[in-house]
Amino acid sequence: MQSCPTAGAPTKSLQEMQASSSSPTPSPSLISKLGCQKILKCSEIAASFGFEYIWIDTCCIDKTNNVELTEAINSMFNYYRDAEVCYAYLADVQSEENPGAEGSGFRRSSWFKRGWTLQELIAGTHCTREPGVLWVNWRDIGTKSSLEAVVAEITLISPTAIKNYEIYGEIFSISQKMAWASYRETERLEDLAYCLMGLLNVNMPLIYGEGDKAFKRLQLEILKESNDQSIFAWRAQSSKDTQLGRGLLAYHPAEFRDAHNIVNSLDRQSEFSMTNLGLKITLPFLNREMTESSNERRSPSKYIFIAVLGCYKGSKTHCYNVDSCGIYLQSVAGVYTRIYTDKIELVSEKLLQSSASNRTVCVPQTNAPRSVPSEPDSHCIHVFQRRPSPVSDIHTSNSANHNLVPWKLGNDEVKLKLGSQSLIFEEMYALLFLYGKPKAKCVIHVFVTNQELSYCISTSTWVGHLNKLRRGFFPDWCREKMTTCDRSSFVLRGGQVLHIAIRQGFVDGIRALYFEVSADGDFHLEKIFRQLLPS
Template sequence: MRLLHTTTLDLHEFQGAPPPYAILSHTWGEEEVLFQDIGTPTSETKKGYGKIVKFCAQAKGASLDYAWVDTCCIDKRSSAELSEAINSMFRWYSKAHVCYAFLEDVDLRHNSGMRGSRWFTRGWTLQELLAPLHVVFFDQNWMEIGSKVGLLDELNAITGVPQSALACPATIHQYCVAERMFWAHQRETTRVEDIAYCLLGIFDVNMPLLYGEGKKAFRRLQLQIVSESGDHSIFAWNSPERRIVQRANPCDMLAESPACFTLRSIVQGPHKNNTRFQSMPKPEDVTITVSNVGLSMRLAIATLPHPPIRISKLKSVSKSLIAVLNCRREDRHIGIHVLHSTAYAGAWSRCQGREIVFLGDAMVRNLQSDLVIMTLGEPKASLLPYHRAVLQPMLDRDRLVHFADFTIAMSSSTSESICDNHTSLPPMVVVATHGSALMFTKTQKTAFILVFGMDHGRIWCAGFSCAVPSSLLEFAQSIWIKYHVGRETLPWRYYQDRQTHESDELNHLHVTIKPELVPTEHAGLISQYYRVDIC
């Protein structure tokens, strides 16, 4: 750990326990003094130099010989040193003799209050508020605003952090995951990855830094928390977009960012008494195991009535499947909407666009928990709301269908096509979920069927000479189930965008498929199209 000497402003390195030191909390501005600037004439010409001088003067006035500033005490040119520092930062702030929080946009001379300060919106300053026992706030002129203990009510109103957590840093890790995520839900960082890295100490986890991974950093953080804590409240989040999703599609079990943890209550207090999210009595097998398939965990699945939700053009359901989490909000259990996974047999997926639900004791009293697999990751490309196929036919079509969502086909009787699959159809545009099927017949008994679509963004196409099926839709769906969802080895030869098929019904059928991205009628939305040329 490197520390600045408060008199000479020289850097000193300590391998063991450091001497007492003050630590600075601030927001970065223009021309900060960096590690490589210390001891050079360049440092004194930078705008951030005055901040360091006055900070060290405050520390020296408190009889402290050393001080720490993140701008110049870390050599950020070394990725290894930066990673070690970020993983140690919560501990460094907690071990400091005092933390000075410098609010450069607050001016006491003009009655400028703390509430509007940028300091309260930044991700990194959350741990700098929570970790130290003693925090003293200063305005832009280094006039003292007050201490953390003396400003508990105001800090609670601004940050949403309970007074008990502010006053006693040792209790922070007793609050459940959802509660701590809520403290960060309105905070921002300059780099996407830092919204995860700035929370490492708050959740008492360590992980390597991988700048460039983007939003994956927050996923890694959640997986690390899950594997170490088993706290179900990490799944008690809502999508911040509040979109109305008309179809029951799968989504990720994990949240995209802390912004998803928006639930709060006026009830506050220590963990296990009356926190906003109280952990329910933990069963012996509360462990959550992370694998390449998903999360293996014990959940009770409840079936509840609700207003009908459309799951296809013709089908809707009037019941919800709710996975009851092992956590509470005040006196009610928390549940999330789930559906059967389309990726793995016997697994479950979280349901996209559905808010979490609150259940009374009577609704869950007779439920039994089972070991289940909850899938992770984004929905597969094939499960997007729709694809659109633009056909340029050179031959007469006898029948044309497109299939509905595979989830529906698995959970209910096979639905009929939006288009009547027993009628000759001439439309140029077909809306499809997984793909389309085109049948050519030469006699009443034999046919050539072309099945095509997109899977994970890849084009697939298959041709079959066979007897005329009783239902072209069911035939097409069976191909999808067999080759694209079933457990059989994927036939990679079908993932081709240029194919030639021969059959008794046709001499040669040349198929060319080209993916396109076309704006929809909804502003800002882009749909995935594929253009099929047949000759």
């Protein structure tokens, strides 16, 4: 017998269980803890049905022992599959409601969102929950069979897989299984790969600290055992940087979110292998212009191909005259990379048979970009601030908050927070400064977008230049002279030195770039000109 604890109540470790077992009876304080209550109640239910043993992942694995942890995680799917019965405890489902009702707590349960619970759902056999107060009574709300329809609707998993994965698991493609996990989350990035090992029938060592490389290793292990080309039928979830070359492997399970209906084609497979030059594979190739749905022109198109995978969109295997899935590959100096990674091109069987030719290529695998915590589709605020004198760059993280001098426009003090919080924008500013005796003019032209800041300095200003700025017209040459250098100095007339520094920081929790200006002696802001550029 086996029990699967879920989110909603604290869990107990093996060490805590061993410490509490030294006493003949658990202490009242221990019994009052939610994690202990869950274990005791589940044991009571199991014993009432004649079971002698129970296995609970949180307290039956010594997580301080890496060998034992690796063995347990590699075997966990089999534990769930081979158990006489598997109980899932949904601690965040509180009421006596109908599980299938729209907006029910059952539909919203975190059990359907966690990575580790996917194998509990696929391999397990029984679902229970507590009715409200977990130490009163647990109420059986049904089995996978009785809740099959609503669970399939919540998870987008085929009812056939939910009902009997042991028998029918092989009919589902790699991409479909990845899709089942595409909306799930784990506390540690590596666990997004480790929790899928049993489902995908692979084993590999655990290396906590490797980050997203774990998902790459998982796919490489799959390639050793399977020739299912649907593993390459992923789509980047963001259209950003889709023209940058990538390898054939996905970065994250989320890139399979649109793969629920991509089926492996058993009658059109080819051998592929990982080499030191990349993934070597033979596929039917089409020139990009040959695809019927490709109307837009891309350059250089003669080096862009559509590689047709041995999989198609559908609901059944062994279908005929269906559209196969194709991905874009670009050849640059003989090196192939995947581009337009947010697209899967559908290729008709007629076009495939008449125009495709097989080609063997090696596609190097790229690493996932390092993830930096930020807001989704992060934007930037740009803050212009003045210092009385340059500061050391040794401590820059909080530099924006110290020793600042307010700008003055006439008799008014102003803090310049320029730019926009919209996701896509381009703006040009010109800041006119006066300095020295007699007063000389200096213009700092600044070009800002939602993510970047560039600038140029003009110490030679003339009447025509200033008149154009007043009317909102900026000279073309200033764009050509722009620099993004984050530290620079300029010698002004009379030997006065102007220092520029660009620093990263936050304003009210929003990512910001601080543009700092400092100069010795008299240097004050006279005017701000702004030009809004078309986006």
